[in-house]
Amino acid sequence: MLQFIIRRTVGAALTLFLIGATTFFLFVAAPSDYASLACGKDCSPARLESIREALGLNLPIAQQFWDFMSGIVTGRDFPDGHCAAPCLGQSFYSGDMVWDTILDRFPLTITMTAGSMVVFLVVGLGAGMLAAYKRGSTVDKVATGASMVLSSFQIYFLGPIALTVLVYSTGWMEDPKYVPITEDPVGWFVGLSIPMVVMSTIFTAQYTRMARASMIEQLAEDHVRTARAKGMSQKYVFFRYAWRGSLIPIVTILGIDLSALLGGAVVTELTFSLQGIGRLAVDGALHKDLPLTMGVMLFGAFFILILNILADIVYAYVDPRVRLS
Amino acid sequence: MTSPTKAEGSGSTVALDPDLASTTEVAKPKKLEGRSPGQLMWQRFRRDRTGMFCAGVVISYFVIALLAPVITALSGTNPYTLYGQDPTYADQPVLDDFGLPLGYLGGVSGEHWFGVEPQYGRDLFAMLLYGMRTSLFMALGVTTLLVITGVTIGLIGGYFGGRTDYWVGRITDFFLSFPQQLFFIAFMPVVTAFFVDPREETPTYFRALAILIVLWLLGWMGMARLVRSTVLSLREREFVEAAKVSGASPWRIVRKEILPNVVSPILVQFTYQLPSTILTIAFLSFAGVGFVEPTPDWGRLFAAGAKYAEQDPAFMFFPGLALVVFVLCFNLLGDSVRDAFDPKSGR
Numbered sequence: 133m134l135q136f137i138i139r140r141t142v143g144a145a146l147t148l149f150l151i152g153a154t155t156f157f158l159f160v161a162a163p164s165d166y167a168s169l170a171c172g173k174d175c176s177p178a179r180l181e182s183i184r185e186a187l188g189l190n191l192p193i194a195q196q197f198w199d200f201m202s203g204i205v206t207g208r209d210f211p212d213g214h215c216a217a218p219c220l221g222q223s224f225y226s227g228d229m230v231w232d233t234i235l236d237r238f239p240l241t242i243t244m245t246a247g248s249m250v251v252f253l254v255v256g257l258g259a260g261m262l263a264a265y266k267r268g269s270t271v272d273k274v275a276t277g278a279s280m281v282l283s284s285f286q287i288y289f290l291g292p293i294a295l296t297v298l299v300y301s302t303g304w305m306e307d308p309k310y311v312p313i314t315e316d317p318v319g320w321f322v323g324l325s326i327p328m329v330v331m332s333t334i335f336t337a338q339y340t341r342m343a344r345a346s347m348i349e350q351l352a353e354d355h356v357r358t359a360r361a362k363g364m365s366q367k368y369v370f371f372r373y374a375w376r377g378s379l380i381p382i383v384t385i386l387g388i389d390l391s392a393l394l395g396g397a398v399v400t401e402l403t404f405s406l407q408g409i410g411r412l413a414v415d416g417a418l419h420k421d422l423p424l425t426m427g428v429m430l431f432g433a434f435f436i437l438i439l440n441i442l443a444d445i446v447y448a449y450v451d452p453r454v455r456l457s
Numbered sequence: 458m459t460s461p462t463k464a465e466g467s468g469s470t471v472a473l474d475p476d477l478a479s480t481t482e483v484a485k486p487k488k489l490e491g492r493s494p495g496q497l498m499w500q501r502f503r504r505d506r507t508g509m510f511c512a513g514v515v516i517s518y519f520v521i522a523l524l525a526p527v528i529t530a531l532s533g534t535n536p537y538t539l540y541g542q543d544p545t546y547a548d549q550p551v552l553d554d555f556g557l558p559l560g561y562l563g564g565v566s567g568e569h570w571f572g573v574e575p576q577y578g579r580d581l582f583a584m585l586l587y588g589m590r591t592s593l594f595m596a597l598g599v600t601t602l603l604v605i606t607g608v609t610i611g612l613i614g615g616y617f618g619g620r621t622d623y624w625v626g627r628i629t630d631f632f633l634s635f636p637q638q639l640f641f642i643a644f645m646p647v648v649t650a651f652f653v654d655p656r657e658e659t660p661t662y663f664r665a666l667a668i669l670i671v672l673w674l675l676g677w678m679g680m681a682r683l684v685r686s687t688v689l690s691l692r693e694r695e696f697v698e699a700a701k702v703s704g705a706s707p708w709r710i711v712r713k714e715i716l717p718n719v720v721s722p723i724l725v726q727f728t729y730q731l732p733s734t735i736l737t738i739a740f741l742s743f744a745g746v747g748f749v750e751p752t753p754d755w756g757r758l759f760a761a762g763a764k765y766a767e768q769d770p771a772f773m774f775f776p777g778l779a780l781v782v783f784v785l786c787f788n789l790l791g792d793s794v795r796d797a798f799d800p801k802s803g804r
Contacts, residue, residue, distance in 0.1 A: 284785035288756075288760075289777040292770065418646065428643065432639045433634055
């Protein structure tokens with residue numbers, strides 16, 4: 133177990149380093165640099181040079197990369213202040229420390245994602261199990277049909293519809309906004325309920341289908357049939373035998389979907405004009421802001437890698453046949 | 458010489474006789490003809506009503522998109538004219554004083570079948586048709602490229618196995634660990650900057666090329682994994698070993714023995730991949746880093762729809778409905794193709 137965690141952590145660190153390197157060199161290799169963009173169309177060479185110097189762009193590229201990467205471990209000193217240990221540099225565009233900006237924006241993304249994950253896991257798995265339990269009935273047909281149609285919807289289509297119905301035309305709710313969950317959990321829930329529902333709808337539909345298929349497959353297994361044959365109650369077999377087995381493929385897919393979840397959060401943020409990580413990525417890209425882009429990419433990748441390791445541990449817990457080694 | 462066997466009329470000599478052989482062949486009932494796996498698949502697919510219907514819908518989307526200029530010639534509109542601002546059309550007002558469409562459902566009328574865009578007064582029908590053309594054919598190109606790359610990499614990993622497979626697998630994992638959507642957003646401008654000076658206007662073709670490259674870089678892994686695992690199991694099969702023993706070159710084994718057996722998973726994956734590529738392209742335009750004004754694009758219509766949602770919610774209706782129907786049909790088609798190839802995988 134411990135060995136597994138150590139091995140995976142080392143692998144994750146290596147992957148992060150490579151992602152950082154790829155991001156950095158792709159960004160630097162592009163013929164345009166931020167300095168000339170910030171300088172504008174009629175730029176004197178002297179001014180361009182001064183901007184470069186201020187941003188540290190006059191240093192050799194390898195040196196810049198080293199400064200950035202070592203800054204994450206040791207921290208860096210900038211002319212206008214020190215940047216403590218996990219230092220992701222200073223944004224070219226706004227001048228803020230990237231780490232602080234990310235910490236400022238990230239709670240929105242992560243709480244919204246976690247919230248909708250709870251929704252889609254509870255509703256999706258519940259509906260899927262119910263459909264499998266009552267296979268062939270009206271409930272099953274409705275659940276299957278609805279999940280098929282809903283999974284074809286897109287967040288950027290469903291979002292404006294939800295806003296039109298719930299906010300603009302009826303005034304039942306207010307425009308989505310973010311209130312820190314630590315300050316006001318109720319306000320957080322009310323403010324983010326529409327984005328969370330919209331974001332979870334598509335995932336709910338997908339997980340309903342998956343849970344149903346997985347459950348039906350489990351119910352056809354030999355050990356389930358044997359349990360039924362020796363007289364165990366339908367409910368006991370369903371929940372103690374089939375349910376646990378049907379979770380295995382779902383945990384696997386959930387682990388694979390983490391990146392898609394983050395992507396879904398990004399789309400949701402953009403749809404509802406919320407200031408999260410996705411907006412940050414768009415800003416970084418549109419302003420050619422290298423440190424900001426690096427920070428967002430590394431942070432996103434870090435998160436996915438950590439959660440992937442967690443998913444593998446959960447996987448081993450759910451499926452006793454799997455041994456972590 | 459009179460052959461005793463001929464006199465006896467045994468089977469083997471009958472077959473040797475050209476006259477008799479031809480008559481027996483004609484007499485043979487047609488049912489005995491062998492069917493290739495492709496024919497079997499096609500037969501099963503044809504019986505699947507949902508699948509056939511959805512295939513029809515999907516094909517008609519592509520045909521409509523391809524014929525966008527012809528159809529818009531019929532409706533007499535085009536996606537670039539600002540019907541609300543152009544003085545030529547001043548006698549047919551489409552927008553009110555606030556820049557909102559006149560009439561119902563976003564200004565649906567005889568001239569503007571799906572209504573007009575608020576503020577500019579562009580024709581939504583033409584924008585949608587041209588937008589579909591951009592998105593669908595872009596996605597077709599990207600997906601084909603992804604499939605070719607994924608299949609090649611998967612074949613290399615699966616066929617050679619061992620150390621090659623290990624490193625190919627590590628590279629695949631590495632690409633998989635990128636936060637995909639964030640990468641797409643972050644690298645669109647960067648890749649565009651490879652071709653054009655960022656201070657100048659980017660031509661649409663370079664934007665399309667940039668989208669192609671970005672999606673291609675991070676899109677091949679699923680296919681590569683699928684092909685690798687299939688090839689890995691095929692590699693140990695007897696017919697491949699037989700080919701090896703009889704001295705076939707690796708290229709021949711891959712081409713003649715392995716590829717025909719991975720065609721069906723590839724095709725199934727392709728039908729799932731294509732709609733998701735369309736959605737990713739739409740997502741890029743929605744985020745504001747894909748296609749930009751005035752290129753008509755499906756995703757851009759959603760960005761505009763989100764902008765106008767408060768004043769003119771009807772604007773979103775037709776593009777959204779079209780997308781939902783398309784994705785739904787494509788997903789159902791994917792399921793049908795899978796079922797047709799593998800009758801065991803019943804739903």
